[in-house]
Amino acid sequence: MFSDIDQLMDRMGYDALVVYGESTASCPELAYFVRTAIPRGGIYVKKKGAEPLLVVSNLDLGCAKKGIVSTVKSYGDYGLRSLQKRYGPGRAFAELLTAILRSEGVSGSIALAGRMDVVQSVFVVDFLRRRGFRVAGSAKPTIVDLCRRTKDEWEIDRIRDAGKKTVVVVQKFEKVLEESKTVNGKVVFDGSVLSTNRLKKMVRVWCAEEGLSLVEGFILAVGPESADPHYVEDKDTVISEGEPILFDIYPAEATGYRYDFTRTYCVGRPRPLLRKMYQDVLDAQQTAFDAIKENIPCEVPFTRVCQFLRSKRWPTPLDREVKDRGFIHGLGHGIGLSIGEEPYLTRFNRSKLVLGDVVTVEPGLYQPGFGGVRLEDVVTVTASGFTVLAEHRKQLEF
């Protein structure tokens, strides 16, 4: 959590943390440390044990000062204009960073975090190293990943808020299914056939009404399309009676915190295979819930779900031959300012669940040519086990 940063720097051997992003919207690392929206981003500098400094474009001083960093300066304070004139805009950035680090007396091992085109990162890092700075890399999870992993209470509140709003959208979605009927094998709503694009447009409007932003879209896949867990095509498909309708939505609330939620439905009587898949996924999710608690290695709930689904005769990632049928993805991932972060509930992740972890629990089953079923809720690990952040019923048939 936020207050862990000095301890993490100490433990990982960093004397300074520098976080850069072109905008807070495109850089969750920067957004996390500044806690305000900065359109053109900035450079955050924190020496171990000291108060941080934030340097932004002159244009962004107003919004930068609305965040939690109390010392905010502008690029102009470090001579950006003359650096641009002398070196051109590209090299000026590396020179500016050097000027800021020197002015702040940064020395020792530096974690340079945030988002940059890698080509530019290589240039900047080589540049800083030639000037004597010790820029240290690390494999993921990085220091910022670890700091962001366990959520503070106020972050959980934001995620819960995103969840509540998501559930409002889901309720409207279910109401459409409830009010639909089937005519000649097709699903009909309000006098005309219900298609994916028609439903998608409704979802986009409902999200807008709730102030939710669909930063990376959402998944609505029906029938055989739903056998692809990441179906993203824009094709307009008419929804048929009894076939799976898989709806996976991962929007952001105003400050960028995300929720992630999946249900699978059908209108009219489901085929026996769909009913079996649904029941197995429901039981798999319960198996995961039974395993989630403090101090359990992240891979354990995943492995238990695999073992359960294997007992139901589905291929899982424990089997070498798993491909596109059965349980074919991880069990879950952390969410926060991004839609995929620590901790990952996947195989070989021996890191233990801790209080404040916020993860998705999303088992799924897929049958090529037929369709898929996935159920997903977000939980936070608590002293008594876990809590679902936005409760909502699970009902297949409408």
Place this chain on the structure above:
Amino acid sequence: MFSDIDQLMDRMGYDALVVYGESTASCPELAYFVRTAIPRGGIYVKKKGAEPLLVVSNLDLGCAKKGIVSTVKSYGDYGLRSLQKRYGPGRAFAELLTAILRSEGVSGSIALAGRMDVVQSVFVVDFLRRRGFRVAGSAKPTIVDLCRRTKDEWEIDRIRDAGKKTVVVVQKFEKVLEESKTVNGKVVFDGSVLSTNRLKKMVRVWCAEEGLSLVEGFILAVGPESADPHYVEDKDTVISEGEPILFDIYPAEATGYRYDFTRTYCVGRPRPLLRKMYQDVLDAQQTAFDAIKENIPCEVPFTRVCQFLRSKRWPTPLDREVKDRGFIHGLGHGIGLSIGEEPYLTRFNRSKLVLGDVVTVEPGLYQPGFGGVRLEDVVTVTASGFTVLAEHRKQLEF
């Protein structure tokens, strides 16, 4: 443009281009080269003069194959599972990249592009270098920036489409202003006072209806708030008669291409200062339009606008003392899969405008305590000068 990549590699001395992103939504560089949405991103590998290879998660094979790269493989094909088992998830990524580069016979100078947390970039690049790969950095603009800069015809079509949809939203916005009246100095619409949050909610719904995504929000600032060019606060402000209403919107259409559009309005009679600022900005934009053509250095339209506004007694970036009053930002920037890319119409940018450049032209004037005026359109540079991609009237008073 897209077909320039081999020539750019040759000119910049790269033997291979590798582009990595965690998702196409968060990595315009990857989105550009694969031309499809891939939720978990992937690794794109292109040797100079050869066809590219794309490697993705097993889960994303379906969507990856919908893109323009014809050879798509999965991480599993390069032994990801055993690498994860042996090295853990973090180092496994660097090992995977090594395995892919070796298997493809990549040698010589490598441009490693895309988006990664810089801490991880440093680890990966150091790792590859220790294994004998020559990973070369460059200041911005990078090879990918240069390739993406001049747009192909189909990209301009996407941007124009985003523009048309944006104009539909703007027309609805203007209709609300048109149908508003003033009562006791406040703007009233449909029986109740018009506030920024009420208008913002309408804008979000209109965008959703058009299939536009507000990836980084939008700006609606009224009265003194509009003196901050990047006003982002969430405060609900009641709109008053005659004060500036600054509306800046930069949404993405379905494939991620952006538009960027700003108008400034008022309801009721504007104050004389607002009228003067509006006229000066309008004339400044015309001054820019008069300067924009092929082969003109990017800084020229900017400098001309500064000179014009200086003649109108406004401070500009040509003056050392410019701060928060006058023309206080650049004239424009490229747009495409991002909302800020090459070419930048700013000082010291001596790069010349070329056919296919797509840039915003957005002069603005700001008066602290009073408000701001900005007008923005997107143009593409053509053989005959330039074309505005989505024409729309400019009218201050409603």
